[in-house]
Amino acid sequence: MAALSERIVITSAGVICSIGAGLEQFEQALYDGTSGLQNSTFCGDQIVTAEVRDFTPQLWLGNKGIRVLDRSARLLCVSAHMALDRSGFLASEQPERDPELGMICGTMFGGLHSIVSFDWSGLTEGPAYVNPMAFPNTVINSPAGQAAIKFKLRGINSTVCAGLASGLYAIEYGAESLRFGRARVLLAGGVEELCEESIIGFQRADVTSRSGSIRPFQGDADGTVLGEGAAMLTLETAESATARGAKPLAEISGFGCAHDATSTNAYQARAEGATAAIEQALEAAKIQPGQVGCIIAGANGSRAGDDMEARSLRNVFRSDIDALPVSAPKAAFGEAMGASGALCALAGAIAIGKRIAPPTIASGSSERNLRLSSKPQPFEKDFVLVNAFNCDGNNASLVLKRWIE
Amino acid sequence: MMRVVITGLGVITPIGSGSQSFWKALVAGTSGIRPVTSFDTSAFPVHIGAEVKDFSPAGHIRRPPESMGRGSQLAVAAALTAIEDSGVELRNFNRRRIGVSMGTTSGEPLFAERYNDIRKAEGLGAIPADLPPKYPCHVIPSNIAIEIEAHGPCLMIPTACAAGNYAIGYAFDLIRTGRVDLMLAGGADAFSRITYMGFARLGAIAGERCQPFDKNRQGMVPGEGAAVLILESLDAALARGARIYAEVLGYGLSCDSHHMTAAHPEGEGAVRAMAMAMKESRVTAEDIDYISAHGTGTPTNDRIESMAVRTMFGDRASKIPMSSIKSMLGHTMGAASAIEAAACALALQTGVIPPTINYEEPDPECDIDCVPNRARETHPRVVLNNAYAFGGNNASLCLARFER
Numbered sequence: 078m079a080a081l082s083e084r085i086v087i088t089s090a091g092v093i094c095s096i097g098a099g100l101e102q103f104e105q106a107l108y109d110g111t112s113g114l115q116n117s118t119f120c121g122d123q124i125v126t127a128e129v130r131d132f133t134p135q136l137w138l139g140n141k142g143i144r145v146l147d148r149s150a151r152l153l154c155v156s157a158h159m160a161l162d163r164s165g166f167l168a169s170e171q172p173e174r175d176p177e178l179g180m181i182c183g184t185m186f187g188g189l190h191s192i193v194s195f196d197w198s199g200l201t202e203g204p205a206y207v208n209p210m211a212f213p214n215t216v217i218n219s220p221a222g223q224a225a226i227k228f229k230l231r232g233i234n235s236t237v238c239a240g241l242a243s244g245l246y247a248i249e250y251g252a253e254s255l256r257f258g259r260a261r262v263l264l265a266g267g268v269e270e271l272c273e274e275s276i277i278g279f280q281r282a283d284v285t286s287r288s289g290s291i292r293p294f295q296g297d298a299d300g301t302v303l304g305e306g307a308a309m310l311t312l313e314t315a316e317s318a319t320a321r322g323a324k325p326l327a328e329i330s331g332f333g334c335a336h337d338a339t340s341t342n343a344y345q346a347r348a349e350g351a352t353a354a355i356e357q358a359l360e361a362a363k364i365q366p367g368q369v370g371c372i373i374a375g376a377n378g379s380r381a382g383d384d385m386e387a388r389s390l391r392n393v394f395r396s397d398i399d400a401l402p403v404s405a406p407k408a409a410f411g412e413a414m415g416a417s418g419a420l421c422a423l424a425g426a427i428a429i430g431k432r433i434a435p436p437t438i439a440s441g442s443s444e445r446n447l448r449l450s451s452k453p454q455p456f457e458k459d460f461v462l463v464n465a466f467n468c469d470g471n472n473a474s475l476v477l478k479r480w481i482e
Numbered sequence: 483m484m485r486v487v488i489t490g491l492g493v494i495t496p497i498g499s500g501s502q503s504f505w506k507a508l509v510a511g512t513s514g515i516r517p518v519t520s521f522d523t524s525a526f527p528v529h530i531g532a533e534v535k536d537f538s539p540a541g542h543i544r545r546p547p548e549s550m551g552r553g554s555q556l557a558v559a560a561a562l563t564a565i566e567d568s569g570v571e572l573r574n575f576n577r578r579r580i581g582v583s584m585g586t587t588s589g590e591p592l593f594a595e596r597y598n599d600i601r602k603a604e605g606l607g608a609i610p611a612d613l614p615p616k617y618p619c620h621v622i623p624s625n626i627a628i629e630i631e632a633h634g635p636c637l638m639i640p641t642a643c644a645a646g647n648y649a650i651g652y653a654f655d656l657i658r659t660g661r662v663d664l665m666l667a668g669g670a671d672a673f674s675r676i677t678y679m680g681f682a683r684l685g686a687i688a689g690e691r692c693q694p695f696d697k698n699r700q701g702m703v704p705g706e707g708a709a710v711l712i713l714e715s716l717d718a719a720l721a722r723g724a725r726i727y728a729e730v731l732g733y734g735l736s737c738d739s740h741h742m743t744a745a746h747p748e749g750e751g752a753v754r755a756m757a758m759a760m761k762e763s764r765v766t767a768e769d770i771d772y773i774s775a776h777g778t779g780t781p782t783n784d785r786i787e788s789m790a791v792r793t794m795f796g797d798r799a800s801k802i803p804m805s806s807i808k809s810m811l812g813h814t815m816g817a818a819s820a821i822e823a824a825a826c827a828l829a830l831q832t833g834v835i836p837p838t839i840n841y842e843e844p845d846p847e848c849d850i851d852c853v854p855n856r857a858r859e860t861h862p863r864v865v866l867n868n869a870y871a872f873g874g875n876n877a878s879l880c881l882a883r884f885e886r
Contacts, residue, residue: 145742176754179737185618187640192591192676197598199679204525212680213742213872216587217619217640222873225739231751234737234875235648238589238620238638246637253655259735259758274597277606278614335578336636338627341550342615350633353578468615469624471636 084315085252086325086480087426090266091159093152094306094410094420095127099159104427106409107435108453113410114291114302120276125289127304127411128271142227147188147214148305149270150223152416156307157224160264164311164323167228179232179260180221180309181251183243183267184415187217187236190272220268232260240467241375242334243267244308244418245475249332251312261317266419268307275414279303282342284468286378291412292439293376293405294383294447301377304411308419310426319482327426330364330460330478333357337470344381350472351389355462358474359393362460366394369401369476370458371434373425374447375465376405377412386466387447402434402454403447409438418465422475425463429479432456486657487884489724490568490712491824492560492668496532496705496811499559501567505828508836509857513810515691515703520673528687532705532812533673544629551590551616554625556708556817557670561626564666568712569724572630572664581634581662582623583652584710585645585669586816587872589619589638591676622670626710634662643776643813644869645669646709646820647877651733653713663718669820670708677815678704684743686780692813694777694806694838695784695852697845702778705812709820711827716884726884727827731765731864734758738874745783745870749790755876756794756866763880765864767795770802772835772862774822775852776870777806778813787868788848803860805838805853819869823879826865830883833861 092099095113096106106113113127120126134143134151137158146154157180161167166178186192191214199207213219218236225234233254239246244267251265269275279285279301286300318325335353337345345351359366372390376383390398406424407413413420428434433453440449448454459479466472493499496514497507507514517523518531534556539547542559550558561582565572572580593616600608615621620638627636635656639648646669653667671677681687681704688701719726736758738751745752760766776787784806792799807825814821829835834857841854867879 176736179735185620192588193594193597195680196591196595196676197601199675200595200598200602204679204682205527207679207683209680209683212683215676215680216642216872217589218642218871218873218875219742222737222742222875225737225874226741229739231737231739231754233735234641234739234873235735236640238618238640239636240618240620243620250652257655277609278597278617281609281611282614283611334635336582336624336627336633338577338624338631338633341621341624341628353633467620469621470627471620471624 085255085312085329086315086318087310087327088313088318088323088325089160089163089311090423091156092308092423093129093155094413095129095304096410107406107424110436110438111409112438119271120273124276125302126271127302129305145210146223147191149188149268150220152270152307153220153224153268154227156309157228157264160309160311161228176231177261178230179234179263180224180230181235181247181263181265182221183237183247183418185240185243185269188214188219189274191215193274239471240469241414241417242465242467242471242473243415244422245465245473248422248475252329255312255314262313264309265312266309267416269305269414269416271303271305276303291378291408293378293408294387294449298378298380301379301412304413306413306416306420308416308423325480327429327480328478331358331362331476333361334473339470341469344385344468345470348385348388348392350470351385351466352392354472354474355389355393358476362476364460367397368458369460369462370456371428371461372401372403373421373461373463374403374405375421377407382466382468386464399446401448402456403449404435405437406435422463425461425477429461429477484658484660485716486654486713486730487716487719488711488727488827489714489719490564491827492564492567492710493821493824494534494537494556494560495707495821496534500563508807508825509834511837511839511855513839515812521675526682528682528689530703531673532703534706550625552592552672553590553670554622557584557622558625558629560668560708560710561666564710564712570712575664577631577633579634579663580632581656581665582626582632582636583649583667584623585639585649586619586622587642587671588674588677589622590617591674592672593617595675626666641875642871642873643815644819644871644875644877645816646823647867647869647879650711650823650879654730657713657715665713666710667713668710669817671706671815671817673706688779691840692779692809693840694779694809695845695848696841697843699779699781701780703812705814707814707817707821709817709824711824728830728881729884731880731882732759732762733879736876740874743872745786749786751874751876752790752870753793755878759878759880769864770866772829772865773802773804774826774867775804775806776868777808779808785847788850791850800849800851803835803853804850805836807836809839819867823867826867826881829862830865830881834859835862
């Protein structure tokens, strides 16, 4: 086995979520402090979610082959389309796509509505009447499989589930696959759809905000607001990017993950796993905490989760955390579950490129003395830390580096 | 790059649980296919399945079994069995360097089904608060991590019927780069009416038995089960005097990007996955002396799989023994390739390869040696474990008899 390629870079991205579609719109909304929260169209207008409104996948995908795609597959395909288009890999003159072009997709549920609806149809109408065309959408890897067909992605194709940490695990899985030379270019990120079933499920489990607001790290937070969307990052080795003249958005510098292994449904108050994940990510990036210029927090308004993250940040950064800009972008695009790690990683890549931390909507009176701001916060350093911690004790952190040749 | 070995096996299957009774049943050609009892099949045109019948989670799991779904119960039981089988003392490890990677098709589908049952009987208002958190498929590896206090990487790779191979490949990478010291890797799926309904509607389920590669094969048979393999570096295994079942040499992944449920008509992706696995493993086509087939028993799968092997191995294709243990176990979905990897490890360790049962009439379109009906002692050295899935996902894993 040859030496591993060490430098993996993000050369492009596609994104769609409640605050915008496409890299420019996403960046603009993120820095303008635009909120994606509105009354739900899925589940009665009593509930606030962060939906992709008036979603028209045909704008990107055309009409052909759309009908068989469920919402999660459509979201994923739109983000993949944008990422491939920006990278120049969408050119139609390629009849058979490069077999080294692949996808690693993080998700929490896959097409949850497809799964439950298929069963419901069998239960209420009888097994003989279920739609055979709907069955393939009930497998959790269906969105990634559909995207592979749509864009002729013939290289490795995998799906990763680690709850809210899925997106970061997928990015690391992609980076590692590239280091091993298993692919030349990979789309890595995450997708999640909103649907009646996820909204009801999180409501029953008492995770969502009754007031319909999302106030990360705030003392008066009362839960999260569910969102949806997809973000796909184009990953390749630095050599590959240089060879084809692509300018990276950022470099993947380090990843860490640690599991608290205490409960599948509670954050660990001592934040041991979260602290370890951050420390591992910094160690893998070969940097000291003092070299981090900005933190993209996974905080989503869940008190226990946000408390744990705040504690982990203080454990690692000590008193330096007082001066370190922190952004909690889920205040804008909601808790997009399997997509949120990738959305946060993209926010991190944008932030490190500009050296400006995005504002956090509704911030102001943080109990936890973190430097959140409703205004963009400039910084000087070259690294950004992105966190994604899940309530089953699974914690992941990613360090991105400003691209320097 | 470190060498990686398999030192423990935990299997919970329709033909037996624990590596010894599983292997005995497999070599004897035992079928685990019976009339389905998990749910009423009277409205279906088919009635058979491969369920795990003799499984009592309370005998295995520390926590109350009802705190988790059946997918997790099977997975945790397999994990604990694997640890016991490996003789590994977890207390000697840095817990942050023990990880879990699992594969599945459906995760915990019984909760989606219960959601609908309650919705139909009492309305959505009656969904209990503790149901939703038990559903997302990432709880399966998390439940293993909690049970054994593994504090390292933990993830689910739900690449459907090839998922076990993906999960083992992922674990292989973590061990050989030295990122983690011990990995529990495998797959789990619970018997699900969603899966059964889907395959029944596609007309893919056989009426009486599973006959891979037979001319008169009628289809696949849905099943359930779990397998967990213990992976560690060769150095660590030797240092603790572990029994080594097999060495993991490499793996290959590809995507057909052709159709969600149908394989590429020439098995193009399957060939690339095998080629990639062999290249990474630094073995050639001449080295492969057993193939564990995906072998679902559907007319199309077995024909295309045979074609892919012919493309890969040329005239040698019909000389390489290639059996499908799905003839006995049914298709255990996301657990299948993990169970098959365990069978490969046992074949390498014992020198015996398991048969394809129910084989009666050769099919000219499946011109391979499927090890008909009787196990065979061939002492294989290098084997390929092939798995193919919905979404066009192909995964080939290359294992070898351990030699210093």
